[in-house]
Amino acid sequence: MAQGPSSEHARLIRKLETIAVLSDMERTALAGLPLRLKPFVENSDLTREGEAPTECCLIVEGLVCRYKLLGAGQRQIMSLHLPGDIPDLQSLHLGVMDHSMGSLTAGRAAYVPHAAVRDLSDRFPNLTAALWRDSLIDASVTREWLCGIGRRSAHQRIAHLICEVFVRSRALHLIEEKTFEFSITQAELGDALGLSTVHVNRVLQDLRADALITWRGKSILVLDWPRLRTAGDFDPAYLHLLGGAAF
Amino acid sequence: MAQGPSSEHARLIRKLETIAVLSDMERTALAGLPLRLKPFVENSDLTREGEAPTECCLIVEGLVCRYKLLGAGQRQIMSLHLPGDIPDLQSLHLGVMDHSMGSLTAGRAAYVPHAAVRDLSDRFPNLTAALWRDSLIDASVTREWLCGIGRRSAHQRIAHLICEVFVRSRALHLIEEKTFEFSITQAELGDALGLSTVHVNRVLQDLRADALITWRGKSILVLDWPRLRTAGDFDPAYLHLLGGAAF
DNA sequence: CGTGTTATTGACCAACATCAAACTTAGTGG
């Protein structure tokens, strides 16, 4: 039983440790969660609005979003999820999905039966707190997006989102230097920020012209963090990461 | 000890019963929560961003919002709260407030020490679930607002918000007939929906001209619910109310 | 009544959307 956790479990543990302090026993318990691994391809739905999942979905690899389709056929992306996230944790307490969840890249998910999570939660109140905290931070991020779409300019919004993904990726140790992977198309950025593809494109050109970022293929290089942060009116407090605003 | 719950406790219980099934024991336990009553005046802050509350705040009477002030001095209102809501339930698990909370009208709040909530939660797992569920629904509402601001027109957004407050008020038995109280100014509506005061005013005139609503003083009369619902692209599923989409 | 807040109007303007086309890039199969 001295086996270390699998890389999938490790992702989950690493994620939770960015927002909560875990004991050895809790880490061991997490490492014992039954996971059903399943790869997904690009642009596929992991869950659809109206469904009632019986498992939670842990992202192990890839970029995932939650979204809604509105009347006029438009899409609003409401959140982005990196490896270690459990985007549909809410299904534990809300029977029916009020939105869909889809992949932006290919990747792998690990499914955990609700029963297993409940069992864990019964045995470790501190893990209940950690998971609850995770869902509260998720809500906090949504609120920050709401502010951005409601009151910030397109330039600020895009800079802000890049800052967010940068900081979150960094907390998960997914970054080398100032470069991080962000495999999102301009159309998807628009769906996330309430902008048209064309406008996203123009703003990105400005950000590059201002020497704030470089965007090569699927990865972004942050050229000037302080100015990018200012341009996005970004303050990481809303991410509630342990270790505070290390930036 | 055969005392019925106070009217303040009753508000809380009624609210929780719109989203979860409670046992007699749980209701009794809730009715025993220590409440520190405190009235508030119009336009006052109940909590400010950056603070670390040690109590949760139950709204007993009045209209309350959560908001952030952004760099350029603009305000974004992120949620509205009716009697029975606990807008800062999150403070239980997120130390520092990432936003402020203020009153839009005068009213009364009841403060519950975090310790009392934790104790309740330890003794009644089902209440933990109910409170967690409440915070998840709060997040769901925020996501719906996000969609609105991101992708819906000003007309749709305003109609949608009126629908939401109508349905939520009704679930809390705060409504007579088709009239409900909604003491919000046009400037505040703008702050909630990411619109300017002037534009809110013009859209409201359209809605009245279309005979969808009447807005007299502090109360709204819904003249044509089906058409209002359509105009707002409103589907109450995201509210996750028990009793389903009774509308 | 006076005073301050809220609602309403009008004129003008800017940010961003829409439409349509061309250009790049990354894969794919031969």
Place this chain on the structure above:
DNA sequence: CCACTAAGTTTGATGTTGGTCAATAACACG
């Protein structure tokens, strides 16, 4: 290694929603 294709990016021209500014009117309250 070279077409061929589809997805994604870029560009230009044009339109519209909704913002800003500024003034007036309507209330509410002491």
